[in-house]
Amino acid sequence: MADTVITTEQEAELTGEERAALRRERDAKAVAAAKETRTPTVVVDDVHIVYKVHGASAGKGSATSALSRLISRKRSPAITEVHAVRGVSFTAYKGEAVGLIGSNGSGKSTLLSAIAGLLPTEKGGIYTNGQPSLLGVNAALMDDLTGERNVVLGCLAMGMSPEQVKARYQSIVDFSGINEKGEFINLPMRTYSSGMAARLRFSIAAAKTHDVLLIDEALSTGDQAFQRRSEARIRELRKEAGTVFLVSHNNNAIRDTCERTVWIETGKLIMDGPTEEVVGMYERGERP
Numbered sequence: 001m002a003d004t005v006i007t008t009e010q011e012a013e014l015t016g017e018e019r020a021a022l023r024r025e026r027d028a029k030a031v032a033a034a035k036e037t038r039t040p041t042v043v044v045d046d047v048h049i050v051y052k053v054h055g056a057s058a059g060k061g062s063a064t065s066a067l068s069r070l071i072s073r074k075r076s077p078a079i080t081e082v083h084a085v086r087g088v089s090f091t092a093y094k095g096e097a098v099g100l101i102g103s104n105g106s107g108k109s110t111l112l113s114a115i116a117g118l119l120p121t122e123k124g125g126i127y128t129n130g131q132p133s134l135l136g137v138n139a140a141l142m143d144d145l146t147g148e149r150n151v152v153l154g155c156l157a158m159g160m161s162p163e164q165v166k167a168r169y170q171s172i173v174d175f176s177g178i179n180e181k182g183e184f185i186n187l188p189m190r191t192y193s194s195g196m197a198a199r200l201r202f203s204i205a206a207a208k209t210h211d212v213l214l215i216d217e218a219l220s221t222g223d224q225a226f227q228r229r230s231e232a233r234i235r236e237l238r239k240e241a242g243t244v245f246l247v248s249h250n251n252n253a254i255r256d257t258c259e260r261t262v263w264i265e266t267g268k269l270i271m272d273g274p275t276e277e278v279v280g281m282y283e284r285g286e287r288p
C-alpha cells in the first residue's frame with residue numbers, strides 16, 4: 001500500500017490532534033525502518049547455562065564422609081549444578097558497543113564465554129553473524145615466551161599473514177606501552193605485572209578488526225593513560241563495523257564506551273537499554 005505523502009502546507013492546515021497523530025505514525029515508521037536496516041550480529045535467545053561441578057557433594061571434605069567412602073570403596077558420584085545464566089535474551093547489532101553490568105557472580109563472564117562459543121548452552125541458543133573473539137584477562141598467551149614472540153603468535157592465531165604481523169608489530173608494542181619502562185618486550189611474559197600482561201593482550205586483540213569483540217574487564221587493569229587509549233580504540237573498532245561487548249565493574253568505562261547496557265543479576269536479565277538509564281538505576285540501587 002502506497003504511503004500518503006502530506007506536504008508542509010497540508011500539515012499546517014491540520015488540527016493539533018491530527019498533527020500529533022501524524023507525528024506518532026511517522027516516528028513508529030522511522031523506528032521500524034531503523035530496525036529493518038540494522039544488521040543483527042549476536043542473537044541471544046532464552047539462554048540457560050549450567051556449570052556441572054563434579055565431586056562437590058555436601059560434606060565431601062569432612063572426615064566422616066571420607067571414611068565412609070574409604071569403607072564402601074565408592075567414588076562420590078555427586079554432581080553439583082550451578083545455574084549461572086537463566087533465560088537471557090537480547091539482540092546486538094553491527095556498530096553497537098554493549099556494556100554488561102551486574103554484581104559479582106551475576107553471570108557476566110559466563111554469558112560472554114558462551115557468546116564466544118566457549119561454553120555450551122543448557123537451553124536456548126546463541127547465534128552470531130561473524131567470528132566472535134573473546135579478550136579476557138585470562139586470554140592465553142605463553143608465559144615463557146617473550147612479549148615479542150607472543151605478539152607474533154597472537155597475531156598469527158588471529159589469522160593475520162606474516163607480512164601483516166610485520167607491518168603491525170611496532171604499533172602493537174607502542175599501543176601496549178610495554179616498553180615505557182625498559183625493553184620489556186624482549187623479556188618473558190612471566191616477568192610482567194598483571195596489568196602489563198593485560199595491556200599486551202588487549203593490544204594484540206585490538207590490532208585486528210573483529211566482527212564481534214568481547215572484552216572481559218580488560219580495561220580496568222591498565223593505568224589511566226592506557227584506559228584512555230583502549231577506550232579510543234574500542235570506538236574505532238566500532239566504526240570499523242564490529243560489535244563490541246564490554247564486561248566491567250568500572251561504570252565510567254561503560255559510560256564512555258557503550259551506548260547500550262545490559263544488566264544481569266543472578267543470571268537473569270534485569271534491564272536492557274540506553275547506558276545512562278541502566279547504569280544510573282544500577283548505581284542508585286533501584287530496580288526497573
Ligand SMILES: Nc1ncnc2c1ncn2[C@@H]1O[C@H](COP(=O)(O)OP(=O)(O)OP(=O)(O)O)[C@@H](O)[C@H]1O
Nearest residue numbers: 051053082084102103104105106107108109110111
Ligand atoms: N567454572 C565454573 N564452575 C562452576 N561454577 C562457576 C564457574 N565459573 C563461574 N561459576 C559460577 O557461575 C556464576 C556466575 O559467575 P560469573 O563468573 O559468570 O559471574 P560474573 O558476573 O562475571 O562475576 P564477577 O563480576 O565477579 O567477575 C557464579 O555463581 C559462579 O560461582
